[in-house]
Amino acid sequence: MTPTTTVPGPSHAPGPAPARGAAPAVGGGRSGWPLVLGVRHHGPGSARAVRAALEAEKPAAVLVEGPAEADALVALAGDEAMRPPVALLAHAVDDPGRAAFWPMAEFSPEWVAIRWALDRGAAVRFIDLPAAHTLAAADPIRSDGEETGGEDAGSGGLRIDPLAELARAAGHEDPERWWEDAVELRDDADPIAPFEALAEAMGALREVYGHGGHPRDLVREAYMRLQLRAARKEFGDEVAVVCGAWHVPALVRKTTVAADRALLKGLPKVRTELTWVPWTHRRLARRSGYGAGIDAPGWYGHLFAAPDRSVERWMAKVAGLLRAEDHPVSTAHVIEAVRLAESLAALRGRPFPGLGETTDAVRAVLCEGSDVPLDLVRDRLVVGDVLGEVPAGAPAVPLQRDLSRLQRSLRLKPEALERALDLDLRKETDGARSRLLHRLRLLGVDWGAPAAGRAGTGTFREAWRLRWEPELHVQVAEAGVWGTTVESAATAKAESRARAATALADITALAEQCLLAGLADALPVVMRALADRAALDTDVAHLAQALPALARSLRYGDVRATDTTALAEVAAGLAERICVGLPPACAGLDADAAAAMRERIDEVHQAIGLLPDAAALADRWAGVLHRLATRDRTPGILRGRAARLLLDEGRLAEGEAAPLMSRALSPGTPPQDAAAWIDGFVGGASGGGLLLVHDERLLGLVDAWLTSVPAGAFTDVLPLLRRTFSGYEPGVRRTLGELVARGPERGGPGRATPGGVPGFATGLDRERADGVLPLLHLILGTEART
Numbered sequence: 001m002t003p004t005t006t007v008p009g010p011s012h013a014p015g016p017a018p019a020r021g022a023a024p025a026v027g028g029g030r031s032g033w034p035l036v037l038g039v040r041h042h043g044p045g046s047a048r049a050v051r052a053a054l055e056a057e058k059p060a061a062v063l064v065e066g067p068a069e070a071d072a073l074v075a076l077a078g079d080e081a082m083r084p085p086v087a088l089l090a091h092a093v094d095d096p097g098r099a100a101f102w103p104m105a106e107f108s109p110e111w112v113a114i115r116w117a118l119d120r121g122a123a124v125r126f127i128d129l130p131a132a133h134t135l136a137a138a139d140p141i142r143s144d145g146e147e148t149g150g151e152d153a154g155s156g157g158l159r160i161d162p163l164a165e166l167a168r169a170a171g172h173e174d175p176e177r178w179w180e181d182a183v184e185l186r187d188d189a190d191p192i193a194p195f196e197a198l199a200e201a202m203g204a205l206r207e208v209y210g211h212g213g214h215p216r217d218l219v220r221e222a223y224m225r226l227q228l229r230a231a232r233k234e235f236g237d238e239v240a241v242v243c244g245a246w247h248v249p250a251l252v253r254k255t256t257v258a259a260d261r262a263l264l265k266g267l268p269k270v271r272t273e274l275t276w277v278p279w280t281h282r283r284l285a286r287r288s289g290y291g292a293g294i295d296a297p298g299w300y301g302h303l304f305a306a307p308d309r310s311v312e313r314w315m316a317k318v319a320g321l322l323r324a325e326d327h328p329v330s331t332a333h334v335i336e337a338v339r340l341a342e343s344l345a346a347l348r349g350r351p352f353p354g355l356g357e358t359t360d361a362v363r364a365v366l367c368e369g370s371d372v373p374l375d376l377v378r379d380r381l382v383v384g385d386v387l388g389e390v391p392a393g394a395p396a397v398p399l400q401r402d403l404s405r406l407q408r409s410l411r412l413k414p415e416a417l418e419r420a421l422d423l424d425l426r427k428e429t430d431g432a433r434s435r436l437l438h439r440l441r442l443l444g445v446d447w448g449a450p451a452a453g454r455a456g457t458g459t460f461r462e463a464w465r466l467r468w469e470p471e472l473h474v475q476v477a478e479a480g481v482w483g484t485t486v487e488s489a490a491t492a493k494a495e496s497r498a499r500a501a502t503a504l505a506d507i508t509a510l511a512e513q514c515l516l517a518g519l520a521d522a523l524p525v526v527m528r529a530l531a532d533r534a535a536l537d538t539d540v541a542h543l544a545q546a547l548p549a550l551a552r553s554l555r556y557g558d559v560r561a562t563d564t565t566a567l568a569e570v571a572a573g574l575a576e577r578i579c580v581g582l583p584p585a586c587a588g589l590d591a592d593a594a595a596a597m598r599e600r601i602d603e604v605h606q607a608i609g610l611l612p613d614a615a616a617l618a619d620r621w622a623g624v625l626h627r628l629a630t631r632d633r634t635p636g637i638l639r640g641r642a643a644r645l646l647l648d649e650g651r652l653a654e655g656e657a658a659p660l661m662s663r664a665l666s667p668g669t670p671p672q673d674a675a676a677w678i679d680g681f682v683g684g685a686s687g688g689g690l691l692l693v694h695d696e697r698l699l700g701l702v703d704a705w706l707t708s709v710p711a712g713a714f715t716d717v718l719p720l721l722r723r724t725f726s727g728y729e730p731g732v733r734r735t736l737g738e739l740v741a742r743g744p745e746r747g748g749p750g751r752a753t754p755g756g757v758p759g760f761a762t763g764l765d766r767e768r769a770d771g772v773l774p775l776l777h778l779i780l781g782t783e784a785r786t
Contacts, residue, residue, distance in 0.1 A: 033237035034228065035059060036252055037195050038202060038245030039109035040163070042284060042294045044304035045184035047112040050242055052191035054116045059240035061231055062117040064110045065247070066102050066126035067134065068227065069274050073395070074126070076276055077111070078118040081391040084111055085279035085297075089473055090131035093271040096397075096477035098135045101470065103279045105297060107304035113242040123235060127227035127243075129220045136268035137216075159213030162205055162246050176295060180354045184303060203249040212246070219267070221250035222260040229257065275395040277473040280416040281384035298384030299355050311353050312338050318362055318377055327373050329366050337365040355382070387416035387468065398484035400476045403445075406436055406486060414468035420451065421464040434462055438517035439490035443479040447472055487519070494522040498529040504537045508549040511567065515553045530570055540578060540585040544600035547574050551607035568612050575617050578604055579624050587633040591676070594635035598680060601628075601638065605645050622651045629660060636673040639664065640680025647691075658697050665705035675717035675724075678702060683724040689732035696739065703740055 035057050039046035054062070070088050084106045091099035104111040117124045167178035183194065211217050224243065228251060231239050241251060284297040294300055299314075306313045315337045319329045341353040341361035350357070359374070359382075367373040392404070407413065410433050412421075423430040437448040451465040482496075483489030494514050501507045507530045514522050537543065550571040582604075586597060608617050628634050628642035643660050646652045652660075663669075664677040682692060682702075692699040709717060725733065 033059075034232065034239040034241055036199070036241045036243070036248050037109070037113075038198055038248035039242060040179065040183070041110070041244060042103075042105055042108050042297065042300065043179075043184060044107040044300045045186065046109045047107045047304055048307065049183075049191060049194050050109040051112050051116060053195065054113065054240060056191050057238075057240065058120070059122060060238040061123040061125065061235040061240070062113050063125050063127045063224075063228060063231055063239060063241045063243075064113055065128050065224070065243040066110065067128055067131040067274065068126050068223075069130055069132070069272065070102075070126045071124075073274060073276060074114060074124045075118075076391055076394055077114045079391040079393075081389060082276070083389040084108070085281060085284060085386060086276050086388040086390055087279040087470060088274060089277045090135060090272050090274045091474060091477050092135050093273055095270075096474065096480065098270070099474045099477065100131060100134055101277075101279070103284060103470075105279075105281070105284055105301065107301050109242055113240070125227065125231060127224045127231075127241070129223045131272045131274060132269045133267045135272055136270040160205075160209050162202065162212065165205055165209075166201055177350075177354065177356065181350055184300070184354075186351070198245050199248045199252075202245050206246075206249040217247070217250070219263050221247055222255075222263040224251060225255060226257065226260050226264075273395065273397075276390040277394075277470060278388040278390055278414070278468075279470050280388070281386040282416060283470050285383050296355055296382045298381050298386075299358075301384070301386070302381075311341055311358060314358055315341075315362070315366070317381060318366055321377060321380055322366060322373055325373070325376060327367075333366050337361040340365055385415075385417040387414065397477050397480040399480040399486065399489055400473065402485040403440075403476060410436060412436070412466075414447070415466070416468060418465055418467040421448070421466055423462040423464065425460045425462065434516070435518040436486065437464060437466075438513065439486050439519070442490045442513050442517055442519075443475075443482065443486070443493060445472055445475045445479055490517055491519050491522045494519055495525040498522070498526040501529060501533070504530075504533045504542045505545040505549070507533055508546040508553075512549040512553040515567075527567065527570070534570055534574060538581075540581040541597065541600055543574050543578050543581070544597075544604045547571065547578065548603045548607040550574065551610040554610065554612065571611055572613065572617070575604075575608060575611060576620075579617075579620050582624055583627045583631065583634075586628060586635070586638050587631075589635050589638075591635075591637075594637050594676070598637055598641050601641060601645075618649075622646065622649065625651075636664065636669075636676035637680035640677035640682075642680075644681045657695075658701060661698060661701050665701060667708065671709050671713040671717045672720070674705060675720045679720055679724045683727065689725075689728035689736065693732060693735050693739070699736070699739060 035053065037050055037053055039050060066088060067090055069090070073088070076082055084104055086104060088102040088104075089099060090102075091097075104114075114124055116122075161175070163179060164175045167173075167175040170178055170182075172178035186194070205212070224241075224247065228239070228241060243251065281297040281301065284294060302314055302317070303310055312334075315334045318337075319334050322329045337358075338361070341357045344357040344360055345351075345353040348357070353361075359378075362377055363369060363371065363374045367377075396404070410429060412433060421433070423434050425431050425434055440447055441449075447468060448464040448466045451463045479489055479493075482492040494510060494517075497510055498507060501510065507526065511523070511526050511530055514526055534543070534546070550567060553567055554571065582601075586594075589597060605621070608621050611617055625642040625646050629639050629646060631639070634642075643652070643657065647657050661677075661681065665674050669677075682689065692702065706721075725736075728736075
């Protein structure tokens with residue numbers, strides 16, 4: 001069984017299935033022992049054939065391809081709480097990131113063999129190369145289980161796919177379809193015959209291709225032969241071997257013990273730990289990165305669970321899914337879909353409808369030709385989101401045990417299907433869930449990711465997207481070096497990151513994470529590092545980048561009842577230093593630096609309103625913005641942005657915005673600088689379009705400047721202006737176009753209303769204004785006052 005791995009390990013193409021060992025070295029002949037059953041991993045036809053062969057021959061011991069250290073875990077496979085798909089996980093004790101998986105589904109031949117042996121009282125042994133050697137291999141392997149590079153360095157030959165070679169020899173272009181016809185959809189009366197046939201085919205392939213570009217297989221097979229000899233000494237000749245069909249010729253070949261041991265001599269080795277972990281159907285799919293996987297685990301699981309009338313049962317399952325999603329599907333649809341699938345199989349010369357025929361029938365009949373519901377069927381049924389379970393007594397690192405305990409107590413069950421989770425932090429359970437998810441994120445265990453939801457800009461709600469992947473067990477094992485519980489591990493890692501951080505923004509972000517995660521013990525270390533770094537950093541851009549995280553942290557502290565006094569002092573100090581250093585830091589910036597500084601100014605503007613002493617700091621900040629808006633040495637985009645922020649805060653006197661714009665757009669200003677001012681003032685998602693719609697005097701100034709730009713300079717400023725106005729909503733752009741099209745002579749831009757502000761009435765119409773009050777009371781849930 002080939003592991004899917006993130007580290008060095010053995011790899012070979014998915015081993016085609018059934019075959020019988022008939023070489024004299026291992027008791028040749030149809031009635032001889034041992035019984036070598038070559039299978040395709042995760043093949044339901046192979047699984048049924050293995051079960052039938054074991055029932056017919058009843059061996060005293062069953063040897064399974066898998067890491068030899070897993071013998072100590074085999075008894076857990078018989079536990080009632082163990083529900084496939086599951087996987088054996090091996091990781092290096094000193095480097096948990098070096099890990100490998102050996103997945104098994106309910107329809108995996110290896111799983112069927114293990115369960116048969118446990119149910120019948122036969123011995124079970126794993127005979128593949130120990131994981132201690134697998135994880136110690138030096139050359140890297142990608143996460144899909146394939147070695148890097150298209151060729152094998154040792155042989156210089158391309159790696160072959162045995163399944164594809166056999167299909168090509170049989171005249172088929174599609175290996176999966178050929179395999180379905182030859183094995184998965186057949187029901188042989190003789191349980192041994194398929195194994196004998198495939199053993200002969202694999203023998204022919206091995207004679208031509210040798211190890212097929214997989215030199216490590218020679219080492220693995222030498223170890224398996226030694227294990228087979230040891231089993232025969234212990235249990236006699238009545239031994240059955242279940243392995244990838246590719247290995248059958250090697251296991252029945254005559255070799256000497258000395259030759260096999262010579263191949264194993266000097267192999268590197270690391271200390272490893274093994275356990276069972278849950279797996280998913282989605283991770284069994286080849287498209288999700290498992291090199292020895294299958295395209296349709298849900299379909300194969302169905303074939304294994306429903307060997308009779310499988311097409312009818314599949315169509316009923318599809319109809320149930322579509323009905324649950326409000327697609328109109330009747331019993332007549334199901335009947336016609338079955339008929340069409342059977343007709344397509346007959347036309348295509350197939351013994352039975354396969355996945356291709358059933359999919360075509362589902363698309364044509366149940367989905368009425370649409371691929372939209374068909375994609376749902378493929379995702380939910382053909383692949384599926386089944387998540388296995390392992391017993392609580394399975395070996396695990398202490399951190400994994402603590403995480404499992406927290407998952408049970410907080411009722412956060414790991415699920416393969418992505419789910420949304422909305423938390424109200426005022427509730428005790430939701431607050432604990434939030435702290436757990438934030439602690440796991442700090443540890444690098446990405447079970448949950450923050451998502452947009454009802455939280456909005458408030459502080460007492462959070463929205464998450466949760467999805468449990470098997471690889472998270474490796475991440476938990478890696479995080480186990482920091483502590484034995486989630487809280488202690490997150491605290492230790494936060495303290496380590498604080499001591500190692502060099503950027504001020506990194507430390508402020510870490511402080512925010514600690515508050516979100518409720519790591520009170522880590523905060524003193526983080527705050528000392530923050531204070532030290534803030535005192536030494538003189539770059540205003542760095543200070544401005546760090547302040548927003550501190551401001552958010554102060555808000556989070558309120559809802560989480562965290563003491564943030566020290567944090568508030570550091571934030572206030574940063575705000576003061578930003579106010580002092582920002583004006584000179586903005587002088588003489590180029591276009592790219594000015595655009596980056598604009599983002600920093602926006603972030604600081606929002607952050608200052610969240611600080612404890614917001615009123616006093618807001619006055620100081622307004623003075624800084626006034627200086628930026630009126631200093632000629634400040635880039636146009638920053639002057640325009642400062643003016644806009646002052647206008648939004650009501651700190652520009654009535655009519656003061658227009659003179660600022662008029663001066664910025666004066667004939668003496670270079671067109672590119674003027675365009676940058678416009679971008680800063682009304683660009684982006686700042687609502688500048690609505691400002692121009694409702695203040696026609698400002699729109700008139702922009703319109704007049706734009707028409708006065710020389711033709712030679714217009715092409716230079718056009719990209720910036722296009723970026724500025726393309727950010728507006730379509731309705732706003734349409735309204736601005738209509739206002740400009742009307743022109744000043746018909747009440748367009750520049751029209752002056754006698755006695756009032758352009759674009760507005762001379763006085764307040766209270767009767768019209770009061771008309772909105774009932775709607776406001778309805779929205780706010782208040783009672784109208786008479």
